[in-house]
Amino acid sequence: xxxxxxxxxxxxxxxxxxxxxxxxxxxxxxxxxxxxxxxxxxxxxxxxxxxxxxxxxxxxxxxxxxxxxxxxxxxxxxxxxxxxxxxxxxxxxxxxxxxxxxxxxxxxxxxxxxxxxxxxxxxxxxxxxxxxxxxxxxxxxxxxxxxxxxxxxxxxxxxxxxxxxxxxxxxxxxxxxxxxxxxxxxxxxxxxxxxxxxxxxxxxxxxxxxxxxxxxxxxxxxxxxxxxxxxxxxxxxxxxxxxxxxxxxxxxxxxxxxxxxxxxxxxxxxxxxxxxxxxxxxxxxxxxxxxxxxxxxxxxxxxxxxxxxxxxxxxxxxxxxxxxxxxxxxxxxxxxxxxxxxxxxxxxxxxxxxxxxxxxxxxxxxxxxxxxxxxxxxxxxxxxxxxxxxxxxxxxxxxxxxxxxxxxxxxxxxxxxxxxxxxxxxxxxxxxxxxxxxxxxxxxxxxxxxxxxxxxxxxxxxxxxxxxxxx
Ligand SMILES: Nc1ncnc2c1ncn2[C@@H]1O[C@H](COP(=O)(O)OP(=O)(O)O)[C@@H](O)[C@H]1O
Ligand SMILES: [Mg+2]
Numbered sequence: 001x002x003x004x005x006x007x008x009x010x011x012x013x014x015x016x017x018x019x020x021x022x023x024x025x026x027x028x029x030x031x032x033x034x035x036x037x038x039x040x041x042x043x044x045x046x047x048x049x050x051x052x053x054x055x056x057x058x059x060x061x062x063x064x065x066x067x068x069x070x071x072x073x074x075x076x077x078x079x080x081x082x083x084x085x086x087x088x089x090x091x092x093x094x095x096x097x098x099x100x101x102x103x104x105x106x107x108x109x110x111x112x113x114x115x116x117x118x119x120x121x122x123x124x125x126x127x128x129x130x131x132x133x134x135x136x137x138x139x140x141x142x143x144x145x146x147x148x149x150x151x152x153x154x155x156x157x158x159x160x161x162x163x164x165x166x167x168x169x170x171x172x173x174x175x176x177x178x179x180x181x182x183x184x185x186x187x188x189x190x191x192x193x194x195x196x197x198x199x200x201x202x203x204x205x206x207x208x209x210x211x212x213x214x215x216x217x218x219x220x221x222x223x224x225x226x227x228x229x230x231x232x233x234x235x236x237x238x239x240x241x242x243x244x245x246x247x248x249x250x251x252x253x254x255x256x257x258x259x260x261x262x263x264x265x266x267x268x269x270x271x272x273x274x275x276x277x278x279x280x281x282x283x284x285x286x287x288x289x290x291x292x293x294x295x296x297x298x299x300x301x302x303x304x305x306x307x308x309x310x311x312x313x314x315x316x317x318x319x320x321x322x323x324x325x326x327x328x329x330x331x332x333x334x335x336x337x338x339x340x341x342x343x344x345x346x347x348x349x350x351x352x353x354x355x356x357x358x359x360x361x362x363x364x365x366x367x368x369x370x371x372x373x374x375x376x377x378x379x380x381x382x383x384x385x386x387x388x389x390x391x392x393x394x395x396x397x398x399x400x401x402x403x404x405x406x407x408x409x410x411x412x413x414x415x416x417x418x419x420x421x422x423x424x425x426x427x428x429x430x431x432x433x434x435x436x437x438x439x440x441x442x443x444x445x446x447x448x449x450x451x452x453x454x455x456x457x458x459x460x461x462x463x464x465x466x467x468x469x470x471x
Pocket of ligand 2: 259262263264314355
């Protein structure tokens with residue numbers, strides 16, 4: 001950033017870019033270099049009430065004049081309310097027009113129009129390159145160059161997140177030497193702090209070996225992992241972003257009946273990529289206060305971007321569902337949220353996974369923007385047999401010669417229900433003080449099956465049973 005930017009008389013200096021990239025620090029450094037003292041204002045914290053908002057602006061203007069300071073208005077895009085920019089215009093008349101200093105502004109990637117009748121200098125703050133990230137990790141953690149490079153590739157966080165994570169990691173290590181685990185847990189602590197209000201971290205104890213899936217689906221999963229892992233190489237280094245007009249973001253929809261492993265696969269993918277997975281709590285998110293949901297969503301996406309976490313919108317229908325014909329005011333707001341989400345996904349550089357039991361519920365506009373769509377199927381008989389076998393842990397006492405084939409044939413149900421049945425059978429057996437028998441599994445499977453509203457096919461003996469045999 002050059003000195004000229006600050007000296008240009010009365011210019012508006014805007015730093016725009018994703019949060020956490022150091023927009024504010026950049027402006028503060030520029031101002032300092034130019035000998036300008038700043039008065040910092042966070043637009044998010046200004047009053048929602050129009051009259052009060054104007055009063056606050058006049059106070060800020062007076063303060064700036066009295067103390068010979070220039071205003072730094074952070075997050076100015078927070079003032080845009082569904083394309084209404086009247087609050088930004090008010091800043092022009094109540095604050096900017098009163099001052100002859102520079103005015104400093106930060107905003108997100110989508111820069112709102114400032115009609116303030118002043119020259120504008122825009123600084124687009126880009127994410128650091130991997131080399132810069134490696135340097136920053138090395139500096140923050142007093143790590144070796146090699147470790148810095150490793151951390152930069154494993155955790156490509158935004159600088160602000162790196163600072164916070166490094167501080168948390170150091171606090172955890174105390175006097176002893178830092179370990180990779182300290183860094184991992186440091187990042188987790190920062191993410192929990194940022195995302196914890198509206199999302200919960202999903203831990204997974206299962207492995208790919210536990211997953212029973214057909215070949216084609218396994219290939220789609222491999223493709224999705226490659227898309228996430230190689231997106232910087234392909235889009236940035238190889239220049240595909242400009243060619244195909246797409247950003248770094250990856251979004252995928254997992255659709256299919258309940259219990260087919262959608263959530264499980266999301267968690268396994270996150271684990272494979274050393275990323276944290278945060279399951280968004282739709283209930284907490286969809287606020288009854290109009291406009292609040294958008295703000296909360298905005299914060300979620302920002303934090304996921306900066307922290308390189310995967311967002312999971314499990315059973316996403318309520319948020320990504322079809323836009324409705326406007327009948328009530330509620331519909332109108334629901335549509336606003338959908339429009340906001342569509343817009344935000346366009347610029348999102350992170351990873352988000354949606355699951356849905358019915359793909360047709362998801363608004364086609366979202367479907368078009370997805371990087372991939374994976375369809376999960378109810379397992380066939382062979383797969384069900386594998387699932388039954390896979391559900392019984394090695395340490396569990398199991399009767400010999402269980403007829404998994406028969407269970408698979410008679411109970412046409414997905415992995416989730418097979419898991420429930422196996423667990424139910426285990427409890428029945430444990431309580432009786434015996435090993436898990438065919439009868440336990442049969443009984444539990446029947447309960448699950450009937451819970452699904454299905455009728456069990458009669459047991460067809462494959463060979464004459466001993467009691468009825470004539471031998
Ligand atoms: N294809 C599968 N392979 C192995 N286990 C499965 C599979 N599908 C479901 N399960 C079991 O059922 C549980 C619940 O499945 P889940 O991922 O929640 O299904 P969904 O999200 O599709 O409703 C999983 O944690 C796992 O134990
Ligand atoms: Mg699920």
